Amino acid sequence: MYRFLLILLSVVGMATATEAQQRQDMSKGKSNSKILVAYFSATGTTARAAEKLANATGGELYAITPAKSYTSADLDWNDKQSRSSVEMNDPKSRPAIKSKKENISDYDVIFIGYPIWWNLAPRIINTFIEDHDLKGKTVIPFATSGGSTLAGSATALKKAYPALNWKEGRLFNRTDEKTIRAWIEKSGF
Numbered sequence: 001m002y003r004f005l006l007i008l009l010s011v012v013g014m015a016t017a018t019e020a021q022q023r024q025d026m027s028k029g030k031s032n033s034k035i036l037v038a039y040f041s042a043t044g045t046t047a048r049a050a051e052k053l054a055n056a057t058g059g060e061l062y063a064i065t066p067a068k069s070y071t072s073a074d075l076d077w078n079d080k081q082s083r084s085s086v087e088m089n090d091p092k093s094r095p096a097i098k099s100k101k102e103n104i105s106d107y108d109v110i111f112i113g114y115p116i117w118w119n120l121a122p123r124i125i126n127t128f129i130e131d132h133d134l135k136g137k138t139v140i141p142f143a144t145s146g147g148s149t150l151a152g153s154a155t156a157l158k159k160a161y162p163a164l165n166w167k168e169g170r171l172f173n174r175t176d177e178k179t180i181r182a183w184i185e186k187s188g189f
């Protein structure tokens with residue numbers, strides 16, 4: 001009877017250990033690397049895509065929050081004087097971020113998400129990249145848009161920060177979690 005109990009206990013113990021290991025593997029991604037899903041979203045679409053990506057990768061979500069949030073007037077692309085128009089017309093514009101991400105050095109893989117603005121990443125993405133030391137990390141852009149592809153913004157980011165280890169990213173317009181998961185597995189992040 002004792003023997004039986006001992007065996008039972010060790011089997012239960014092993015199962016629990018395996019589950020714990022699996023959870024740990026998930027949070028570290030497939031390649032055992034620690035993943036951050038950093039994103040800026042003005043109206044929520046990219047935030048929803050980032051959540052799915054974080055679920056698919058087991059990565060940690062981090063919202064790149066502007067020190068001063070964007071009003072709908074700020075986002076009016078028909079108004080040349082709106083905040084977004086002024087920022088996007090000035091390649092040197094660097095809108096401030098509310099606070100820096102702590103312990104960025106802990107992460108090996110950083111996904112950077114944003115809405116496409118004028119075929120580019122919003123300038124606050126440049127602020128995020130320049131405010132944090134991303135050297136040596138794998139950096140992967142992702143975006144949502146009204147129809148533009150990711151290419152223009154990804155090329156511009158690679159050109160602005162050639163020292164970073166960029167990997168090909170993806171546009172997540174109406175992309176479900178299953179599709180994101182398949183992409184992650186194929187890419188091996």
Ligand SMILES: Cc1cc2nc3c(=O)[nH]c(=O)nc-3n(C[C@H](O)[C@H](O)[C@H](O)COP(=O)(O)O)c2cc1C
Nearest residue numbers: 041042043044045046115116118119145146147148
């Ligand atoms: C100022 C501004 C400029 C935009 N420029 C583009 C563009 O060039 N191409 C495009 O397809 N969509 C463009 N959009 C649409 C956004 O990329 C799209 O609605 C996005 O999903 C919004 O994401 P968010 O809800 O996370 O802010 C623009 C939106 C704004 C506010």
